[in-house]
Amino acid sequence: MCGVFGVTNAENASKIAYLGLFALQHRGQESAGISTTNEKIINTHRNTGLVFDVFKENDLSKLEGNNAIGHVRYSTAGGNIGANVQPITARIGGIPVSLSHNGNIVNSEEIRTFLENSGAILQATADTELILHIMARSNKTTFIEKLKHSFEELSGAFSLLVLTPTHLYAVVDACGYRPLSLGKMKNENGIPSWVLSSETCAMDLVGAEFVRDIAPGEILSIELATGLTQSNIFNLTEFQNRKLQHSKCIFEHVYFSRPDSLVWNIxxxxxxxxxxxxxxxxxxxxxxxxxxxxxxxxxxxxxxxxxxxxxxxxxxxxxxxxxxxxxxxxxxxxxxxxxxxxxxxxxxxxxxxxxxxxxxxxxxxxxxxxxxxxxxxxxxxxxxxxxxxxxxxxxxxxxxxxxxxxxxxxxxxxxxxxxxxxxxxxxxxxxxxxxNVMQSFQTSSLKKNEESLNGGWCTACFSGNYQDEIAQKKGCIEKLGAI
CATH class of the missing domain: 3.40.50.2020 (Rossmann fold)
Incomplete structure (x- = not known):
């Protein structure tokens, strides 16, 4: 339950991201942050508190560049400390990287133990930092291959925005637990200006038109210089071998999302x-x-x-x-x-x-x-x-x-x-x-957005039936009173 927002090829990108985070404030009230790039370096300003408290005019003016990602945080892993405030920045293979994450990595304890035993120095207690460490340790040659490698190592929910000086990547886990939507703003210079957001209400505020949802298992890459996009889908064979199914969080419609948001096109x-x-x-x-x-x-x-x-x-x-x-x-x-x-x-x-x-x-x-x-x-x-x-x-x-x-x-x-x-x-x-209520909407909307609406709903909080084997194991251990 966090909110992520991104924008490319836009004047005053930091201010647009600020407005987007304002619209997503209901998704997290503990901290906020924005990273921008001018296609050379990445600048970040982040702190604990509400969006209005974290950013002043002077802060936004220092965030130079036409491309930005932002984050509002509600902590489910690691607690509300300064090191856990997002976006989290690092250098991977000499490339500056900034990452915003909505979701929860269920195998984070196992990954953290492995990394610490291997000599990794971790700054934060949240699970998001682990994604960058997996990428940094990957033996893959290109950045997107490193990103794909981290995708394969993670279990649980992750809707990610990853910003580099040359690209903005949008990533959704193979089950599609958390929403992430793509929109487009008008731009007179001929290069598309793309918007990515956890909810479409933020697109409405900044004047972007909803295009589609990022599909489960998708890595969407946007080249900042040209606005060109490329979609990569997670290996479906491995997806089936892990016995996972598309599982959209039904609680997004019950409680989390703002009523004026299209969530999975509903x-x-x-x-x-x-x-x-x-x-x-x-x-x-x-x-x-x-x-x-x-x-x-x-x-x-x-x-x-x-x-x-x-x-x-x-x-x-x-x-x-x-x-x-x-x-x-x-x-x-x-x-x-x-x-x-x-x-x-x-x-x-x-x-x-x-x-x-x-x-x-x-x-x-x-x-x-x-x-x-x-x-x-x-x-x-x-x-x-x-x-x-x-x-x-x-x-x-x-x-x-x-x-x-x-x-x-x-x-x-x-x-x-x-x-x-x-x-x-x-x-x-x-x-x-x-x-039955949600299925009636899914059936009537299927033709509008088949890709994002295929599959079922996650109702684990009601039924105890988790799609992920690690989560199922944790639920069983807790049931026996060991937690």
Whole structure:
């Protein structure tokens, strides 16, 4: 759950990257960074904090060049320390390189141990640095061959942007867990100006037109001097031998992505509205109004209200100057921020039977506090309806749920969760119902973008079925209580 953004052949590339990162701020709030190149050297500015805090006008003016990549970070591996802030820069075979990564390398512990035992000096504790070390140690001759070599050594989720003085490379792992899209801006000098982004909402902000998604297993190279592109696809034979399948993270549509983003060619807002409709059909309840837990729950609540015929009302107000509580790194910060972030509209909910729609329940912190707030405001009944299945298993592909014991649905039944949350009733969208919703969009959109939509969805956080053997092994060890 990070955000990456890149742009080529654009005046003020650092400022365009800055705007792109602003649009992706919801994907990571711990740090931000931008690297630029003038096709000779790479300049980087990065620090902990929000995009607005990290970059001032003077910082951006020092980032010279018409090509840039950027990153906003949400830590899942290594913690929030300065050495882990991206983009990460290095020299490989005499070539300056800068790299931004969205995802999580599940075999990072094994790679780190091997590198350290081989004498490598590692500066960071995150998994991203390991990619550069694999490339640097590769015996391949060309840069793209070194990049391909690292691709073959990695297991897990990685959507990468790699910037050199001559090229920008976009890489997506063979399963395609995390989104990465290609766009194009108008340019009068005859050389294409390409944009790459974790979400299309950033393209909208900078005036780029969506072209396509980077396909699972693809390495797209862009020659900076000419704008020419070349696509390389990961060896499909080896892909099959590893018994991997295309597995797009379904949680991108449930929670992560901004509602105005096309994610794998499906508008997140439309997908969430349909989830709400499906939730209403399968989990009805008699009530006076439907309200949402903003922001991701809003289209779900509107869909539920439409399908049920129960009026939709604004019952909770969100303070938008507070970050996303789910992706805060520590529990004590989450507890404090829920009350700071949300406030009930007392005159709306007082004395009413309320259906509260939320996207998910992970640790249960937010849901319990919301119900408490609504009770204090005078709500007569509070019925929780969740537009996704119970989250029971840790994600090893870029979500901060490392321990099963932290997940409410892992330690409680639905009835126990209802009692713990102090709701009148609690119901979830089932995994099959959620998959049916997404399949309906996939079928209708297939002709628009067949390459990115082929394959299935990763639902490991609901089912415990991991595509990657290493992640499956980790999940089994944790199940036995060894972690």
């Amino acid at each position: 508008l997140a807002n439309d997908a969430r509205f349909a989830m709400g409709e499906e939730l209403s059909k399968n989990n009805p309840v008699d009530a006076d109004m439907v309200i949402a837990v903003p922001d991701s729950g809003v289209p779900m609540a509107m869909g539920y209200a439409k399908a049920s015929g129960i009026p939709y009302r604004i019952g909770l107000i969100r303070n938008h100057y507070v970050g996303r509580t789910f992706i805060e790194p520590t529990q004590n910060v989450r507890n404090f921020k829920v009350r700071l972030k949300l406030n009930p509209v007392r005159e709306t909910v007082k004395g009413k039977r309320i259906i509260v729609i939320d996207d998910s329940i992970v640790r249960g912190t937010t849901s319990r506090k919301i119900i408490e707030l609504l009770r204090e405001a005078g709500a007569k009944e509070v019925h929780m309806r969740i537009a996704s299945p119970p989250v029971k298993y840790p994600c090893y592909y870029g979500i901060d749920t490392p321990k099963r014991k932290e997940l409410l649905a892992q330690v409680m039944t639905s009835l126990e969760m209802n009692e713990y949350l102090k709701s009148n009733t609690l119901e979830f969208l089932s995994e099959n119902q959620l998959l």
